[in-house]
Amino acid sequence: MPVRVPYRAPSVRPARPIRWLRSLTLVGAASALVLSAAEAQAPKHVRVALVIGNAAYVVAPLLNSLNDARAMGRALRDLGFEVIEVNDASREQMTAGIESARRALKGKQGVAMFYYAGHGLQLDWRNYMIPVDANLAKADDVPTQAVDVEHVMAAFKDSGTRMNIVVLDACRDNPFAATASGKGLAPLDAPPGTFLAYATAPGNVALDGSEASGHGLYTQHLIAELKMPETRIEDVFKRVRTQVRKQSRGRQIPWESTSLEEDFYFHRPTVTVVSKPLDPGSLEALAQQRTEFDAEKADWDRIRESRNPEDFYAFLAAHPTGYISEQAQYRLDQLQAPVIEPQPGKNEVVALKSGARRYEVGDELTFERHDRLSFTKKTVVERVVSADDLKVVFASGQILDQMGGIIQSRFGRKDPASVISPADIGVGRKWRSAYKNTDDRGVITHHFWDAHVVRMEEITVPAGRFTAYRVEGKGYLTNASGARTGGGTWWVDPKTMYSIKTELGLFAGGKRVVDETDTLVSMNRAAR
Template sequence: MAATLRSLGFIVVEVRDGSREQMAAAIASVGSSLKGKQGIGMLYYAGHGLQLDWRNYMVPVDARLRTAADVPAQTVDLGSVIEAFKAAGNRMNIVVLDACRDNPFTGTSSGKGLAQLDAPPGTILAYATAPGNVAEDGQGLSNGLYTGYLLEELKKPVAKIEDVFKRVRLQVRQKSQGRQIPWESTSLEEDFVFNNGKVVVAAKPAESTREQAFNQEKAEWERVKASASVDDFYEFLKKYPSGSMSELAQTRVERLQKAQVRVQADREGRVQDLFDRRYREGDTYEFVLKDGLTNVQTGRGSVVVRVRGEDEVEGVGTGFPNARATRAGFVVQDGGGTYDPPWSAVPGGDFQVGKRIAGRSIRTAPNGDKYWLDYETRIVAREKLQTSLGLLDTYRVEVSMLFQIGSRSQLTFWYEPEWGYAVKTRFEFRNPGTRAPDIRIREMVARSRVN
């Protein structure tokens, strides 16, 4: 790994089988050398790691851990690396931990593997496997399974950071048959290309280029989308790791090859439901509708969920149009028309702050008109929201849309992960030539579940 990073232009401070003192000195040295340079800080750590009270620790070779009390005094807190990078004023930070192995120090940690953390601003955190799980060593390989694939991806030309980690995740999942699935948390706003060491603002391609790329990806998606072979979707995702249909392909992988990793509870002890349990036959929701500018109630409505096959549900509405979606949160149809491919209201199918997806879809309006829309969906924050149902622990999701006809939409959803419909939605529409936006609010006032 050190040789590969040097070949990519990084100045590497390498510590092998380091003591706690050596590791701490290396962190301080790197922080000092980066200070004031607006540079890229990167930590790659392979070795034993453990979690304790929602902090992650790297274990040096001289640690002699017998009880949990020994951990802070004898190990290196990952937070010290993040603080050193923050103090340096780095433009971007990359933290890679191939440290999710079996913990040999029994009785010293508060769970398996590493703890889930939200990435600080300008940072990507990458784990060899999902929080609370352990990684495979990669039998017969000179590196662990994760590091082996990471090295391969780093050496490819024009290795964009987002695509690198997505492809590594895919290949590790495929090789381990779902027993190990790498995990990332990101707050990056800019892109980074490994083989030239530059932070870049992604240039917006010409419309003709964008349309050609979309049509090519969609043609390949149409060819594989009904396949019963999980390998077809792995190959599609390796080619289009960040495409308009990549999240749809991910849901097909999950249906054909269930993840074998354990979902870790969060700090409040909450374990998110699998996405295919959020919409259930007979779920009923009631809403009030308001004018977003005056807050005056304009109507009421209700929805009953009907399951339409293995992966699609329909919300049969009274007071507003029916809607269809996949169980993972891709919108197939709403009052504005139908969407091909469906657009994603929940990136990745689970709620993790920092997740985002950008894509294109073709909308067919009720009058038959067809036009593209470009969208970006972000999981922005976890928020306590006061509602008619009480104080709820929600995730705020924001969706920006630009339509070929020139109109724009900004949608904000507040979701509780156990339920399919958002407890609150804010719709803002702007049409060309109009000054004031059309803002509407939909608030849930009641809900019930049959089973």
């Protein structure tokens, strides 16, 4: 790891608002600069976990799911959870366990966790857990003999929890597949205040592990990560994803959706945290964030042009939710393509496979740019004249990476490229990004963003009607004089991963001084 040095604010002139805002046209949103202190400052709260493990099926018993559940129960007790365990259960026993968890959580505004290991299936976009005594001869048997995961969600909601964590290790190759409407589990959007984790991507199958290991592949790594001190929930599951992918050689890649609005630590932080969060615009906060970014970027610069997947696995293990982790994930997907295939959601839209090239020579995109500050509109045509895995060059001179992030534009050069959409997109996906922009005067500014895919929605632009991901975020630019905040909303077409509409604004002194919209007018793609 690089040596971290004290931060000194650069001696540069403040950036011109219009120039820096427009440089954000294809980026994600703001990195919150507040310390992760909420968990440490909050009073101790109730933590209740319901753990169900089913293995002794009459048809196709499982090797490790009961071991997984018992080990998970022990791990969660060590982390301060009250654990309700239900093993090798009938439908009645499973529903009784859910009711016990509801009663234990009722009115306490607690943190609820649900973990299930066993057979599961999807039917008509609902996910069901299979009791050990189920006899599913036809699809109509599923709702009456299995347990809907939504039943757990409803119990947590009824009890008034403030945070829910739902982990489903339930996608093993399935003897009840003939009664399902699709392979694996169906994708669910995390309800408010919920972190939802699958052992593998929706519509795909997880590995049950070996007799020697005693655990399924996913839970084996999850339990190990839960024992790591003072790790945020997003870091835990991102590291598990990387490890499972590496060990399975891309045949199993875990999946998460989150709507959490606060940090959560399985191990409560033991260090003393300042009682008041740092002001995002303060020199102290800027110095902290700059130091983190500089250290991560030093690691990235050593591997960014590597063709060895191991370098990117190591980077993601060190920076699971870092400022450059999305670029690292995408590069890994280019070098070592996942074996799993994207599955359609309820809207029947299949997202472009992660790592696939998004731009090819001959692609031409036309945008209408509306600058509400100067009351001007103009048409911008971007045509790809050169493209490889690392760089996309347009006739205008603009340069992107294959994720669509800006490397070079008329407003400066960004290092690393900005991030408009993650390596793999889905509702609930969150990411942060940062880059250094050097403009034509040599003025350097640093940009920090957080972005969140909030939902899919229909949107109509001159190029047509799209079912697109709506991404929202906030961001800020830092320079020698402090910070300026901004934010935006943009819509990403899952089939191409292009931004079809972008709305961005800059705020100074509490007032909006720039507002710009880019809207896709036409899209002509070269043959693939």
